[in-house]
């Protein structure tokens with residue numbers, strides 16, 4: 001098969017296109033410019049520019065589009081394009097850029113260098129946007145993507161407004177803003193940032209990104225629950241014993257020790273990714289599939305999450321910090337030995353919390369969530385454990401009849417697996433657990449697109465379903481703040497240390513042990 005991508009200048013014929021084979025293409029129809037603040041940064045290089053290129057290659061970008069990079073670094077237009085091409089060669093899932101497509105793509109890339117607090121730089125950005133509207137036919141539609149350190153988010157929004165680039169000054173087209181995580185580092189700072197952003201952009205124009213939500217298996221949680229009849233009747237406290245959500249990493253803090261010292265596992269992973277997963281698993285069926293109907297239901301679940309009082313934190317939350325150990329045959333240092341980390345650091349590299357959702361559906365069903373670095377294996381999953389059978393009919397005395405589990409695998413494997421009991425072949429009635437597995441790659445014969453491709457495309461289309469609304473961000477901060485404050489006040493205990501490559505700290509095992517349960521093996 002050979003494909004043709006329409007460009008304003010000519011049709012570019014590229015030959016077989018692996019990104020389109022077997023996939024439905026949902027083209028963005030509105031012409032637009034997308035401005036990346038932080039375009040000399042790591043995220044832009046590794047994820048965002050390759051995502052833009054692959055959106056183009058996949059035929060998803062509109063015919064008329066422009067890409068503008070904005071950072072403090074001094075880069076010529078040529079340098080910006082050349083470093084962009086090198087990033088695509090290194091990080092794009094489709095490999096190095098195709099010459100013909102690159103010529104067209106790069107001709108739409110521009111760069112503005114300057115300080116974020118200098119209005120002149122924003123006037124320069126405005127001139128490029130207006131030129132692109134003329135030259136590229138982008139029709140004054142603008143998507144701003146904030147991929148800078150969060151400390152400058154509010155400043156950028158203020159300067160956009162001051163330079164006449166805010167939505168109220170753009171009467172000819174639409175304006176939207178994507179804001180990278182973290183959205184605040186505490187309830188107060190999140191509220192302060194929200195106040196600044198909301199002064200310029202309306203909630204419907206704000207896209208708070210959590211790239212976890214763009215992953216196919218995460219989107220599939222809703223399909224699994226609401227496009228099947230077999231799960232919903234048992235998706236409640238009568239049949240479900242407990243739910244475990246795990247986001248385990250093998251990486252340490254890499255070069256981001258300084259950043260992590262002001263963050264920790266609870267802020268970095270649980271307040272956003274993990275709580276978002278919990279909301280998708282626990283929400284009621286929305287009345288429609290539009291963004292606000294879905295986000296209304298997610299918000300209701302989060303508000304029903306039981307707040308934990310300060311005196312009770314140790315019964316509901318456990319933390320950990322890794323000490324030196326071996327992982328994949330390599331000896332790795334302790335967190336306190338990492339670059340940029342204090343030798344006395346009290347920051348948690350592992351956090352586990354037991355949440356309850358006080359609703360009719362979920363009363364007294366524990367949701368155990370955990371996330372950590374330098375654990376035995378990279379693994380993100382949601383495991384729903386069903387109750388024990390009410391009466392044992394089969395199985396020899398020594399047979400253990402395991403509870404049914406349904407596991408939604410998010411990464412590195414993507415799929416769904418169900419564990420159930422089956423008879424072992426033979427004359428006796430021996431019972432053993434078996435698995436039924438669905439895997440995305442083999443099930444659909446396609447590789448899922450990286451989350452950033454999906455999310456940037458959605459923001460260009462104006463679909464905010466997979467982005468987090470302010471009310472949900474706020475309530476998630478409200479729920480984790482008492483834990484954060486308690487941990488900041490109290491030193492880490494010995495039971496909180498865990499060895500690199502292990503399953504996590506003893507304190508986390510104790511959290512479930514107290515309820516007569518165990519964590520799943522990572």
Ligand code: NDP
Pocket residue numbers: 037038039040041042043044071072073116146147148149150152180181182
């Ligand atoms: P980087 O530290 O690589 O920097 C991003 C950009 O901001 C660069 O263009 C940098 O370059 C500019 N910058 C750095 N410090 C300042 C400052 N004090 N004032 C103004 N500009 C500054 O960050 P990342 O690309 O890693 O991350 C960007 C955003 O994305 C952050 O919010 C991060 O939390 C989030 N994120 C990143 C992920 C990743 O994998 N990297 C994953 C998920 C989220 P210049 O000096 O040229 O201006």
